[in-house]
Amino acid sequence: MYKFVLSFLLAMTWSMSLHANSIKGLLERIDPGCSSKFIIEQKPSDTDYFELDQKGDKVVIRGNNYVSIATGINWYLKYYAGIHLSWNGMTAKLPQVLPPVLKKERRETTMSYRYDFNYCTFSYTMAFWDWERWQKEIDWMALHGINLPLAITGADAVWFNVLKKLGYTKEEINQFIAGPAFQAWWLMNNLEGWGGPNPDSWYEQQEALQKKIIKRMREFGIEPVLPGYSGMVPHNAKSRLGLDVKDPGLWCAYNRPAFLLPTDSRFEEIASLYYEEMNKLYGKANYYSMDPFHEGGNTDGVDLQAAGQAIMKQMKNNNPNAKWVIMTWQANPRPQLIETLKKGDLLIVDLFSESRPQWGEPQSTWARKNGFGQHEWLYGMLLNFGGNVGLHGKMEHVINSFYKAKNYPVFGEKLNGVALTMEGSENNPVMYELLTELPWRNEKFDKDTWLDNYTLARYGKECDEIKQSWRILSNSIYNAPVASTQQGTHESVFCARPSLNVYQVSSWSEMSDYYDPEEVIKAARLMLSVADQFKGNNNFEYDLVDVVRQAIAEKGRLVLKAIKASGQAGENAAYQQLTKRFLDLILLQDELLSTRPEFKVGTWIEMARKKGFTQEEKDLYEWNARVQITTWGNRTASEQGGLRDYAHREWSGMLRDVYYERWKTFFDSGMDPKIDYYAMDEAWTKQTNPYSLSSSDECVEVVKKIFDIVFGD
Template sequence: MKRLVWLLGVTLLMASGCGNDDFPGVRQLIERRVPWLSERVELCEEESSGSESFTLRSDAGKLCIAATSANAAAVGVNWYLNHYCGRSMSHMGDNLGPVDDLPLPEAPVTVTTDLDYRYALNYCTFNYSMSFYTWEDWERELDWMALHGVNLMLVANGAEAVWQNTLRRLGYSEERIASFLSGPAYNAWWLMGNLEGWGGPMPQSQIDARAELVRKMLDRMRELGIEPLMPGFYGMVPHDYGSHAGVRVFDQGNWGAFTRPAILDPTTPEFARVASIFYEETRRLYGDGIRFFSGDPFHEGGSVAGVDMGEAGLAIQRAMQEAFPESVWVLQGWQDNPKPQLLERLDRRYVLVQELFGENTANWEQREAYEGTPFLWATVTNFGERPGVNGKLQRFADEVHRASTGPYASCMRGVGILPEGIVNNPVVYDLVLELPWHRDRVDVAEWIEGYVKARYGRCDERLTEAWRIFLETIHSSTIGYQEGPPENVLCARPGLGVRSVSSWGRLEKRYDTARFAEGVRLMASARADFAGSETYRIDLINMLRQVIANRADGVYADLSAACERRDRDGFRRASSEFLALHDLEEELLAQDPLYRIDTYQKQALAAGRTPSEKDNNLYNAMMLITYWGENNPAEDYLHDYAYKEWAGLMTSFYKRRWEMWFDYVQARLDGGTPERPEFFFWEREWAENNRKVMDCSPSLSFEEVLGRMEGLLRPGEEAE
């Protein structure tokens, strides 16, 4: 069965000791992240019996980690840190301080997995979280990936150079190439065939810098046992490519208001020619060591009219195999993608489907392992990196176990995390990536105790009980279908009858919000004992932020009711409280750099090498998190898709929008005939005018903010 074998006390490997140091990349990782452990741990390679494994044991007062690969050795380091030392690394704070009295296993512990892949990242992650990553950011990211066992990771941030070189060889002018490539915050949707050029042009200095960055990433990934998944050629070409004589393309129309690239007919000689050039340029820039390629033709509503899907799939795979023999085509299992007809003629040995939306779907089961295709079970968890706490933790554990032990176990090849944004909900990623290393079904209520210790550094019954409450409420697996976390009405474009912030989100919280607040209150009661903990502070702010969002729902209902009955005084009181919640959340979020827009703005500036790069980076950043894109009011579907609850945005953007609308409604209630606010153009003006770093300094202390929130943390008493 595809699970681990965990042997205690009976493994006596390498009796002569673990005196080698066979994994220099992992050694360097230890020195970067936990240098206090470096002199007290030895790493050595052990022979594999067909499965990946690591063994922890003590030898002469040192920790020995014997592993079958560099990646398994890194997992062994993380396992030791989590389960023995109470230490952890995450995208939302680290708990990696030194442990003076080093705990050592009393007997050898061997942990094994038969699952081949632990996969990470979505194309969208490269923009919602990583648009402006520098090498230092990627160095940290890759260390996190290795520690969590990721051995296959998307690399989508260096494709501009490949496409530039390809289009040059196809005779395109520099001006036309520049109009095809996207800006630095939009390359995900360009590579997925949804748009051309938006956010650009990207200057040559930035194209070159991104290619250089990817080469450094690939070198480090090899050291850590992480294979890259690179963009493949699935037929995407500029939308006007069909104007070439004798060339057949499938017009893909629009994606919202954006013109989509065309799809070159894969069954034609021209496709084979362009694919050959594309892969030659990929190899020239990034080398031969690429075994996995991604690319989903006809993605998200793309037109398949006139397409022979079976022949098209075969031709795409053939071009890939000719350029990189035995390479694997990785496809997203999303909505009806990949269509059965696309798969039917493929060599399934070289295909891998990602069950993308495992928190809500079981396409792997309904489609009988995608008609007998190797697949990964994965979760999106987050869309647009929109804020909020969520994750159906027990469902994740149950579905991975079910897929691994059921009738399609022979096709179940691993797990994956494919969040659109990754700076959120670290418990989700820790759990999902640990699941392959467990033999039996994981009871998350038991697992969470170890997570709390690793997250905050030691056991504490208040925090453990708080997390048990979170499992009953905001992390419940019974809350039904949802695309990411429930949203915060404070951040919505104003109006009556608001049901979501983004077009495909929802405000509704399908859990007991009073019970959740009880858990947050219990968590807050431990603050004196965890005052120096970065992870505790970050998590407490996040949970308190959610309490404010939950309260805002009730206040919005009150002001809407007052508006409907034309109660001017009631509307004034409710709207005043609503705006006060913006101010309160602004002060709360300002308490930590993770929740401040100036952190993001500084990152965008730091990633630019020239003044023009810096300015365009910042403009891309401001567009993405507000109106997203498009300048056609009739196609305004993407506004607030990537909204953020950050200090700097809460009052200057979201509160200001609501103030404009409240002034309008109040004037109407007073008998006036004011002009309705036009938010579409105001949002674009705001983004244009905020191409500068904001001052997000708090004016209150954390304790003062907590004092102002006391009533919100006791909703039952407040109701009485």
């Protein structure tokens, strides 16, 4: 008995030390040596909470677990020390003596889950991340209270092992598993093989990377959501394995993987094999994500109730305590799939709550009359589609709609958290900061007051012009109408397929004019008027470039309208002058964005090439990176399937070599409607020319110069 108790105490001590070291490691990564300035205390509680307190000259961060403590650290840094950590700046120099907490502050939340990531995020943003970048992301998650992130890196290694045991050859497996930039849609049962075949080294490094990711998450007490088994099998599984499958049809001209019917005698065998291989590599999880029939998959002839029960049964066979996490999108999940599942076993992520909520909001175009029945759900903010660049949001509405949902009769009782469900991250930091704070603010709050505090934290000091600039932005481009179902940013016309009548870039944008472009230009001018005060401030310079970028994009749209008007009026001289002006704006935008690595195509391509060990591998990964952000797919999928430019990026390098060339060809040809833009884009995807990685040390001066050229009198 004594040995048992001693062993138990040693194990508990080791576990506490491990987690304590994770908090110390977090602080040391922010600012080496700063962990000694804090006292970290863990005290149990029935609800998640953090407290900020003071003992002598040290700041006390207290919480019930290490995610809560990390959230408290971030709250202190923002609202006491004037330090805002963001994706592109996860380090800071803390003051020698920390600002004291003069009165203990406590914040708690009844929102148990703070979820992160869309499947698409793993391709549009993370396709080529290494451990260094992932380490920063996990720190960001902990600091922002995330305790339930999707974790699909390395799922391809699991599938490789499963299919090998089912008798598939390596060549056959690589015809099924997608390439690095397209694995999100493969795992969502949308396509097979596109972007591959992958070299052996890809699976090896992704497996090793996922093991590091999972280990670090668990050190923080973050629960990873691993991809579970939903019935997906290769499209040829009927002929190859004799399985009873459903062909879900095409997705944007690609063959979808087949769906193994739950009545097939081998459903349990294959599901068990899948979980066995997943467990071997990454351990059992308490949460698994399965999204069968995503985005229009044909379910005719499928017993959806039986399918839901079979999927749940196999997950529970693997781990009786596990929960199934499923995302809403269009008709998914079908009510029959989930309505008979046991209360407490399913967690639903309402993917697009800010625009097309399905939780029961009666005004929504995708409303479900009965919501999600007995199942818990999370308020999700999708915000970004395709990783597109641009300011966008529903700032006021996100606040109002969250608290409306929280307090709504019946449906609100099942709301148990928030979810960041962006298709591409590393954009619009103000909106993600807002969403992650919602669970920790029990009462609805004033948007303008919050925004003033945000800018103070983000830039480190008060400035009336900055407040005014952000107030304008929050009431214009960050104030999309409540009823808007626009898919992300108001797209830059520079990135569009040329036409004098062009309005949106991607096929499904649903854009509409909802703000005055002059307001964005005014906000940019205000920021630039005080830019000298903030030289060298990483957050300010990023925002300055982004806001001025948006202003120049607005100017481009206005000039294009003038081009059309001059052409219709037969004013040839004005037409020639304006087309030159438009092309010059594209090049000026390219120069502006070259000042920051976040807006350079070279940064994206370099990440891709770094994943390769041989020249052939590097070229394959670069091709993946280039294709995703231009044609997306082959000619049929791109043109007929509508995927072209879905993931367009207003980036330096692309503006000059892709978008400028399109528009110049268009104008030089006399607006020939038969130009083969797919062929132009495809030629760019096959190149391996290097792009600069260096950025200007004189960011503010470059922005001033360009702004004066574009908007000067």
